[in-house]
Amino acid sequence: MNDALVPVKSDESRDKLIQLVSFNLDQEEYGVDVLKVREIIRMPNVTRVPNTPHYVDGVINLRGKVIPIISMRKKFGLLEVENDKQTRIMVMDVEGELMGFIVDAVSEVIRISGSEIQPSPAVVASGIDQECIAGVINQAERLLVLLDLEKMFSGDERRLFASM
Amino acid sequence: MPPFDSEDQELIEGFLTETTELLEKLDDDLVALEKASDDPELLNRIFRSIHTVKGASSFLGFDLLVKVTHKTEDVLNRLRKGELAVNPEIMDVILEATDLVKVLVSDIKAGEIQEREIDGTIAKLLPLLSENVAAQAAAEPAPAATPEAAVAPDAAPSPDAAAAPSPESPAPPSPKQEVAPVAPQKPAGDAVAKKAPVPKPAEGKGEDLSDNSTVRVDVKRLDDLMNQVGELVLERNRMIQLNQDLQQGDAERLDFNEEFGKLTKRMNFVTSELQMQVLKMRMIPVDKVFKKFPRIVRSLARDLGKEVDLQIFGEETELDRSVVDEIGDPLIHLIRNAMDHGLETPDERVAAGKPRGGTLILAAVHEGNQIIISIKDDGRGIDTDRVGRKALEKGLVTEDQLAAMSQRELFDLIFLPGFSTKEKASDLSGRGVGMDVVKTNIKKLNGLIEIKSEKGLGSEFILRLPLTLAIIQSLLVEVEGEIYSIPLSSVLETLRVEQRMFHMVGGQEVLKLRESVLPLMRLQRKFNVQQRHENDDFCYVVVVGAADKRMGLVVTRLVGQQEVAIKSLGNYLANIPGIAGSTILGDGRVTLIVDPVGLIDDGESASGR
Numbered sequence: 001m002n003d004a005l006v007p008v009k010s011d012e013s014r015d016k017l018i019q020l021v022s023f024n025l026d027q028e029e030y031g032v033d034v035l036k037v038r039e040i041i042r043m044p045n046v047t048r049v050p051n052t053p054h055y056v057d058g059v060i061n062l063r064g065k066v067i068p069i070i071s072m073r074k075k076f077g078l079l080e081v082e083n084d085k086q087t088r089i090m091v092m093d094v095e096g097e098l099m100g101f102i103v104d105a106v107s108e109v110i111r112i113s114g115s116e117i118q119p120s121p122a123v124v125a126s127g128i129d130q131e132c133i134a135g136v137i138n139q140a141e142r143l144l145v146l147l148d149l150e151k152m153f154s155g156d157e158r159r160l161f162a163s164m
Numbered sequence: 165m166p167p168f169d170s171e172d173q174e175l176i177e178g179f180l181t182e183t184t185e186l187l188e189k190l191d192d193d194l195v196a197l198e199k200a201s202d203d204p205e206l207l208n209r210i211f212r213s214i215h216t217v218k219g220a221s222s223f224l225g226f227d228l229l230v231k232v233t234h235k236t237e238d239v240l241n242r243l244r245k246g247e248l249a250v251n252p253e254i255m256d257v258i259l260e261a262t263d264l265v266k267v268l269v270s271d272i273k274a275g276e277i278q279e280r281e282i283d284g285t286i287a288k289l290l291p292l293l294s295e296n297v298a299a300q301a302a303a304e305p306a307p308a309a310t311p312e313a314a315v316a317p318d319a320a321p322s323p324d325a326a327a328a329p330s331p332e333s334p335a336p337p338s339p340k341q342e343v344a345p346v347a348p349q350k351p352a353g354d355a356v357a358k359k360a361p362v363p364k365p366a367e368g369k370g371e372d373l374s375d376n377s378t379v380r381v382d383v384k385r386l387d388d389l390m391n392q393v394g395e396l397v398l399e400r401n402r403m404i405q406l407n408q409d410l411q412q413g414d415a416e417r418l419d420f421n422e423e424f425g426k427l428t429k430r431m432n433f434v435t436s437e438l439q440m441q442v443l444k445m446r447m448i449p450v451d452k453v454f455k456k457f458p459r460i461v462r463s464l465a466r467d468l469g470k471e472v473d474l475q476i477f478g479e480e481t482e483l484d485r486s487v488v489d490e491i492g493d494p495l496i497h498l499i500r501n502a503m504d505h506g507l508e509t510p511d512e513r514v515a516a517g518k519p520r521g522g523t524l525i526l527a528a529v530h531e532g533n534q535i536i537i538s539i540k541d542d543g544r545g546i547d548t549d550r551v552g553r554k555a556l557e558k559g560l561v562t563e564d565q566l567a568a569m570s571q572r573e574l575f576d577l578i579f580l581p582g583f584s585t586k587e588k589a590s591d592l593s594g595r596g597v598g599m600d601v602v603k604t605n606i607k608k609l610n611g612l613i614e615i616k617s618e619k620g621l622g623s624e625f626i627l628r629l630p631l632t633l634a635i636i637q638s639l640l641v642e643v644e645g646e647i648y649s650i651p652l653s654s655v656l657e658t659l660r661v662e663q664r665m666f667h668m669v670g671g672q673e674v675l676k677l678r679e680s681v682l683p684l685m686r687l688q689r690k691f692n693v694q695q696r697h698e699n700d701d702f703c704y705v706v707v708v709g710a711a712d713k714r715m716g717l718v719v720t721r722l723v724g725q726q727e728v729a730i731k732s733l734g735n736y737l738a739n740i741p742g743i744a745g746s747t748i749l750g751d752g753r754v755t756l757i758v759d760p761v762g763l764i765d766d767g768e769s770a771s772g773r
Contacts, residue, residue: 049756050691050692059754061754064731066732066733066746068733068734
């Protein structure tokens with residue numbers, strides 16, 4: 001599944017139809033693989049967890065399961081804003097564990113074919129790790145940044161958590 | 165042997181369950197037999213156990229097992245008829261054979277039957293079956309048996325050394341190694357060096373045998389549980405009914421309130437009962453761990469040349485499986501410690517005016533939500549002067565620190581990694597690892613360890629452990645508006661104090677509590693909680709203890725006591741310092757569970773120890 005997200009050269013993945021959940025973050029539109037998204041919820045009470053990276057907002061109770069919540073704005077170094085009626089938490093499966101990501105708004109599920117994914121240009125929105133950008137999608141009027149969240153929480157990030 | 169088909173598999177599983185149980189009891193009985201060698205009932209029981217194993221294994225075609233059990237049975241039969249008298253050497257051989265049987269059974273359990281070297285053990289059993297040995301052994305028991313025993317093992321290696329290479333050509337050295345774990349009991353006359361690696365693997369094997377992945381539950385308990393679930397279903401129906409009434413609007417407000425109140429009460433009652441029942445099912449008697457010890461104590465006593473009477477109390481005390489799994493190792497270390505360091509040799513004891521044989525008491529008892537396990541010996545006690553000197557020599561403490569230490573702190577020195585009073589590491593002890601293991605494991609379980617010792621009279625190690633690790637009693641505290649939960653098992657007391665009572669000693673805030681000085685930690689600072697209120701004159705101090713350390717946690721307010729279910733924070737947030745996990749409160753909010761053990765360690769390193 002992962003492979004389909006990464007712009008691989010093989011023809012198979014180029015023609016494959018992919019469904020993405022698109023969400024907004026500071027005027028930009030992003031997309032993630034729909035199969036990774038478990039559910040989308042409104043902001044519940046978040047319990048702060050001390051001594052964690054600044055972008056970990058805390059933990060929430062998701063029907064009896066405690067899951068960590070990441071602020072995407074903080075993670076990407078964007079301006080912090082108050083939560084409003086549009087704010088959502090996207091609960092995603094990141095390498096077998098549920099994690100919640102706070103986004104400004106979730107807009108829709110879109111369908112694209114693998115061939116529409118283009119490698120990301122050298123400089124995209126500042127602050128976002130180049131690594132976790134799987135590509136960009138240029139569809140008529142809109143530009144969608146395709147994220148690979150597993151990349152975002154792999155390598156250094158994981159070690160950081162583990163070493164704490 | 166090829167994998168068994170499914171029908172056989174069922175038979176084999178039955179065989180394994182039965183055999184495992186028999187073998188577990190057998191160890192106990194054998195050690196008891198040595199003490200009460202004239203108890204015919206005991207001897208008969210042992211004989212029957214071995215006989216049953218033999219019968220079942222021959223039916224299923226486990227030839228190796230049959231051979232070993234057959235010879236063992238023969239020896240036992242002679243004991244039973246009075247042709248042989250029980251003596252330590254015979255017991256050694258029988259125990260060795262039992263161990264071999266365990267290894268073979270665990271092979272079957274693992275599904276791969278290996279060619280095990282069994283001739284060595286059988287060779288030791290054989291001499292016991294010939295007439296003259298019997299006469300000799302019966303006529304001249306203990307002292308004369310030593311040369312005879314020395315002959316047996318000597319005789320044993322030669323046949324297998326000769327026999328091994330030919331039928332089992334693969335690896336000549338391997339048979340020898342395989343024999344090692346099988347033979348923890350070399351007769352006393354045998355070279356000491358051989359004993360070195362032996363006890364450990366044998367213990368490992370023994371544990372393998374007792375399967376922990378399946379549970380046997382008393383039918384009565386299961387019935388109780390079913391009853392409770394029935395109640396719960398009734399209450400649920402009542403709840404659905406109430407909800408319907410409310411939706412349809414025919415519920416009169418007053419009546420509804422009352423009904424709902426009743427329902428809540430009953431629900432509360434039923435769920436707590438249910439919780440208790442399920443918890444009880446997870447409980448197993450501590451006997452599961454304790455029953456290994458007579459055997460271990462026996463072999464240690466023989467190795468050390470000491471006479472020990474092990475007394476076990478409260479083995480029926482029940483505690484959670486998760487805890488039982490963890491306490492085995494620490495207890496073994498404590499027992500070894502007591503036997504090696506605590507108890508004196510018979511001669512020393514006589515010289516000190518004590519009875520020749522030392523006493524080791526292992527006891528378990530419930531106390532509230534905890535289980536208390538104590539290991540008590542009547543040996544020489546902890547010599548604090550010597551402990552202090554050694555710690556100094558090894559550079560674990562400075563002279564100043566040592567001078568300032570209380571008796572209690574001096575006792576605690578023995579838990580330091582690398583500490584040992586032994587000049588030279590022996591097979592049993594002296595590497596300074598054991599007590600560190602004890603401390604680490606007990607801490608992991610949220611337990612406390614306490615030492616009582618009087619020089620010349622003996623020592624007692626007291627472990628306080630929580631009954632379960634899944635649901636805990638906790639103290640909810642507020643830290644500047646945030647709620648945290650502290651495991652009640654670690655809470656020793658709570659105090660309301662004025663802030664001006666705090667003192668600073670070496671950059672560390674402390675509180676003088678009765679006779680001792682209690683280091684403090686402000687949770688607000690530790691957890692970076694934003695200050696909401698002006699500093700109050702009063703605050704609360706929660707005194708927590710982990711293993712052998714104490715510390716005061718400064719909080720804003722005490723909220724109350726609650727039973728909480730522990731929820732993991734997942735992999736990503738698994739290692740946050742000072743946080744053990746989380747739980748969900750009645751209002752659905754997540755609350756973090758403080759890890760007093762981690763905090764205390766933290767506080768220690770912060771204050772430079």
